[in-house]
Amino acid sequence: MASSPTVLASSPSAAVGSAAVPTTPKFxxxxxxxxxxxxxxxxxxxxxxxxxxxxxxxxxxxxxxxxxxxxxAVPMTTHVMALEPLLVNLADAGGSSYLRVALTMRVADAATKRDAKPKEEAAKDNKAGDEAMAEARDTVLTVLGRQTADGLLAPDGKERLKAELKAAFGAQNTDLKVVDVFFTDFLVQR
Structure with a gap:
């Protein structure tokens, strides 16, 4: 039995032989x-x-x-300045509200001179301390006199007042560097 060349080319074994080289897909x-x-x-x-x-x-x-x-290298030394209790009329419309407050301030120490004599230093410190206390009381009274009872009794009233006091000390009393303010007594009466 003779096969024709066309039959051989179309047979399955011929197709496998022609695709013997597998092609890899390109990624x-x-x-x-x-x-x-x-x-x-x-x-x-x-x-x-x-x-x-x-x-x-x-x-x-x-x-x-x-x-x-x-x-x-440069630690800041501080001292405490306690003010006596203050009684202030508040800036409310009726004029019948007042605030009783006592506060303590943490103040940065001034740089001391090494050439000064101890007796002269003590006398200057005592006189300067009285002046600083009077200036501090004046500043506190000025700031407190502008407050209202509703503003002080607000949730952030005391913190806002502390910030106002620090700013007032920085503006009015440049020699007195107040680091922090603590309220030791705080009473608002309407």
């Missing part, structure tokens, strides 16, 4: 590499932006060794 390598690089770049930008925002907002403290060394 798009360049787009995959570009996508990976872009993903890494976008992630780095997002993380960097978040860290920058946290450092600038103060939620993440930045490590600055030079600032810590400067603070450690």
């Amino acid at each position: 798009p390598v360049l787009p995959l590499v570009l996508a990976a690089v872009m993903g890494v770049a976008v992630t780095a930008l997002v993380v960097g932006g978040v860290v920058y925002y946290l450092v600038r907002s103060g939620r993440l403290p930045a490590h600055d060794s030079s600032a810590h060394k400067a603070e450690a």
